[in-house]
Amino acid sequence: MKFFVDTANLTEIKEALELGILDGVTTNPSLMAKEGITGEDNVRAHYKAICELVEGDISAEVIATDFNEMIKEGKALADIHENIVVKVPMTVDGIKAIRWFSDHDIRTNCTLVFSAGQAILAAKAGATYLSPFIGRIDDMTWDGVELIAQIADIYTIQGFQTEILAASIRNPLHIVRAAEAGADVCTCPLSAILGLAKHPLTDIGLAKFLEDHKKANS
Ligand code: E4P
Numbered sequence: 001m002k003f004f005v006d007t008a009n010l011t012e013i014k015e016a017l018e019l020g021i022l023d024g025v026t027t028n029p030s031l032m033a034k035e036g037i038t039g040e041d042n043v044r045a046h047y048k049a050i051c052e053l054v055e056g057d058i059s060a061e062v063i064a065t066d067f068n069e070m071i072k073e074g075k076a077l078a079d080i081h082e083n084i085v086v087k088v089p090m091t092v093d094g095i096k097a098i099r100w101f102s103d104h105d106i107r108t109n110c111t112l113v114f115s116a117g118q119a120i121l122a123a124k125a126g127a128t129y130l131s132p133f134i135g136r137i138d139d140m141t142w143d144g145v146e147l148i149a150q151i152a153d154i155y156t157i158q159g160f161q162t163e164i165l166a167a168s169i170r171n172p173l174h175i176v177r178a179a180e181a182g183a184d185v186c187t188c189p190l191s192a193i194l195g196l197a198k199h200p201l202t203d204i205g206l207a208k209f210l211e212d213h214k215k216a217n218s
Contacts, residue, residue, distance in 0.1 A: 001179050004057070004187035006169065008035045008046065012190045013053055019193070024056035026131075026167065026187040028087070028111070029063060044080055051081035059109045059129070059187075061087035062097075070097040078106045085109045085128060090118045095125045102126025109165060119151040123160035129185065133168035134178065144168070145177040152182030172196045 002023035005016040008031040016022045027050075032038075037046045047060050058081070062073045070093060074086040078101075086101055087109040088094045098108045102125065109129040110122035114137060122130050132151060134144025148166055155162065165185040166178035172195035175186050 001183060002056075002185040003193065004059075004165070004185055005193065006031070006167065006187040006189055008032045008037065008050070010049060010053065013050060016190050016193060017054060021193075022054060022056065023185070024058060024083075024187075025050055025054055026059040026087070026109070026165070028061050044076075047077070047080050047084065051083050054083075056083065057085045057107070057129075058083050059085045059087045059111075061111065062089075065089070065091065065093060067093040067096050067100075070094065071100055074101055074106060074108075087111050087131075088127075090114075090122060095121055098122060098125040098127050102128075110162075111167070114147070116147065116150050116154060119162075119164075120154060120158075120160075123155060123158070123162040127162045129163050129165040131165045131167040131187070134166055134174055135168035135170040137168075138170070145174070145181050148178050148183050149181035156182075172198075 003021050004024040004026050005013055006026050008027040013025055037043055050058050060077045062070050064070045064073045077086050078084050085107045088097050089112045090110055098110055101108045107128040109131055110127040111131045113119055113130055113132045119130055132147050137144035151164055163184035165187055166183040167187050169186055169188040169192050172192050175188055175192060178186050
């Protein structure tokens with residue numbers, strides 16, 4: 001399973017990179033706004049900076065909702081760097097755009113996916129990645145990870161090549177369960193990735209090893 005970090009914050013991206021397990025980055029308009037990145041030139045420069053930091057796929061989302069505008073915006077984003085993956089929302093125009101990008105060798109990440117039906121449509125259109133939002137489904141008291149498992153089954157049965165990118169990850173358990181359910185990629189906040197390393201028995205065990213070593217060597 002690949003690990004992407006879900007942020008537009010360069011410090012967090014660097015920290016994730018230093019772990020040596022990072023395969024890519026996802027952003028969205030909310031994450032870009034959170035970093036105060038506004039205006040076409042600044043947005044392009046920021047994506048370029050991320051691409052220069054991380055050797056891996058970098059998802060950059062279109063703001064347009066109309067097919068023609070999505071194509072224009074997506075082409076401009078894809079021109080920034082070869083590792084840019086154009087993130088397109090799951091709408092009727094979005095599906096048409098994913099087909100267009102696929103036919104023109106531009107890779108896509110279909111975002112805002114909440115059902116198996118949407119997942120089938122995106123795969124048929126040729127999406128490179130599919131982003132089911134598991135945390136937001138959990139927020140509605142449904143089980144987001146169950147959707148990942150359902151999509152993974154469908155994609156295997158049908159032989160779809162689209163990679164399942166578990167998104168809207170909120171905690172380390174989401175990562176473990178998404179991995180178990182067959183996600184190809186998890187895009188996570190840095191805190192959730194770091195949370196995977198934590199266990200109180202590791203801390204207690206390490207403290208005891210160090211104490212015993214100190215006693216024996218004093
Ligand atoms: C990433 O591709 C998604 O945009 C992101 O994971 C959404 O996360 P959220 O539901 O926590 O905003």
